[in-house]
Amino acid sequence: MVKLLRSDILSTEVLDWKGVHLFHFYSSSCSQKTRIFLTEKGVDWEPHPINLMTHENFTDWYLGVNPRGLVPALVHDGDVHIESNDIMRYVDEAFDGPRLFPEDEASLAYVLQSMKAEDDLHLCVRSLTFRYVAPNELLRKDPDALDVYEKAGSGQVAGVADTHKAVEVNFWRKMAVDGIPIEQALAAVKAFEPHFIELNERLAKHEWLMPDGFTALDIAWWISVFRLKFLGYPMERFPQLDAWYHTLAERPHFMAEVAMPPERVEGASQHQANMAAAGESLPQIMAANGF
Ligand SMILES: N[C@@H](CCC(=O)N[C@@H](CS)C(=O)NCC(=O)O)C(=O)O
Structure with missing residues (x-):
């Protein structure tokens, strides 16, 4: 499960957040999946919308939370979790409510x-x-926003230099041309x-x-x-x-x-x-x- 290390996170104020907070975008499929899961599980959460259309995910601040610049990201009592499937697994184990992953x-x-x-x-x-x-x-995507995306954030996920963001940047740069x-x-x-x-x-x-x-x-x-x-x-x-x-x-x-x-x-x-x-x-x- 991908829980970020404190050294991965540059927007350190989130480390003091209590409760459950979700960075998400209404039409993002991974955000939709996570929101449905939280409802099925019966977990209340505070929304933090990140507008992908206006490149809010390509800012120093958001890349300081999720170095991959993707939604969703979940903050629970100061710990930051990324990757929708890992977030669901984490929530299933951390909270009461119906078990939504099998036990065997x-x-x-x-x-x-x-x-x-x-x-x-x-x-x-x-x-x-x-x-x-x-x-x-x-x-x-706006080329200037992609330049910010490429450079901002710690570039580290779970303490390891992350290669995932480069795949994303390539996707957007190729889409801008072709x-x-x-x-x-x-x-x-x-x-x-x-x-x-x-x-x-x-x-x-x-x-x-x-x-x-x-x-x-x-x-x-x-x-x-x-x-x-x-x-x-x-x-x-x-x-x-x-x-x-x-x-x-x-x-x-x-x-x-x-x-x-x-x-x-x-x-x-x-x-x-x-x-x-x-x-x-x-x-x-x-x-x-x-x-
Ligand atoms: N494997 C990741 C994928 C997350 C992802 O790619 N999220 C998309 C939205 S569904 C995103 O943030 N895209 C950035 C953009 O469109 O700029 C997960 O499951 O959380």
């Missing part, structure tokens, strides 16, 4: 490896999001394929992804499924997965945490209609490529 070793091992697979797909989710949610020129090419979108779709096949097979056998009941794994994958559906992904290709998605969507806080302002929903559907008119919507390129 084999099930826990499965959940952790499946969550890692879901986390490893994050740049795929991001590629699809940035191709299908709005025109690319509206989403590109946008998200169709090949990148198709590679992302392909990367999801074996996982969706496996999840669909599991859900044909039991109601939740784990045989013994609802876990954090359901929350983690639900967020990706929600996002891909929002972008136009034809989830009916995986009927059990789609049915499970709808069952969880009936829990009010699931939909509440992924809700977007009407103008953003309208903007995304207009953008997708424009892509469709050019024959380049997500379902169209998938169909044309044998998905």
Whole structure:
């Protein structure tokens, strides 16, 4: 689990914060996942919104909290935890409430490896999001903000020089030049394929992804499924997965945490209609490529 060391943190005032604080952004998938988890667990938290659209995460101050410049980050009684899956695991152990990670070793091992697979797909989710949610020129990161991002913060996670930020910087710099090419979108779709096949097979056998009941794994994958559906992904290709998605969507806080302002929903559907008119919507390129 990624708990930062005090030497990783340059914005040291957070070390004095008591209680549970969450740095998050309303439409960030990893933030949505963490917020749903906190509600399922029954943990109250103080919100600290970080606006990714205005590059609030690329400031000296926020990089002084999370050297990776990503949301979410959780502060609990002065300790800073990053990485949404690790935050969920930490909260599950630190607080009372329903257990959302399995206790038996084999099930826990499965959940952790499946969550890692879901986390490893994050740049795929991001590629699809940035191709299908709005025109690319509206989403590109400002080069000056990226310069700050590259230099600010301790550069250390858990006391070790961190290589993760360089991957992020490369993603944004490449996107500023190339946008998200169709090949990148198709590679992302392909990367999801074996996982969706496996999840669909599991859900044909039991109601939740784990045989013994609802876990954090359901929350983690639900967020990706929600996002891909929002972008136009034809989830009916995986009927059990789609049915499970709808069952969880009936829990009010699931939909509440992924809700977007009407103008953003309208903007995304207009953008997708424009892509469709050019024959380049997500379902169209998938169909044309044998998905
Ligand atoms: N593996 C990380 C990924 C976190 C991540 O990439 N968060 C995104 C939002 S979902 C972010 O902060 N992006 C920065 C940006 O868009 O500038 C986690 O699970 O917490």
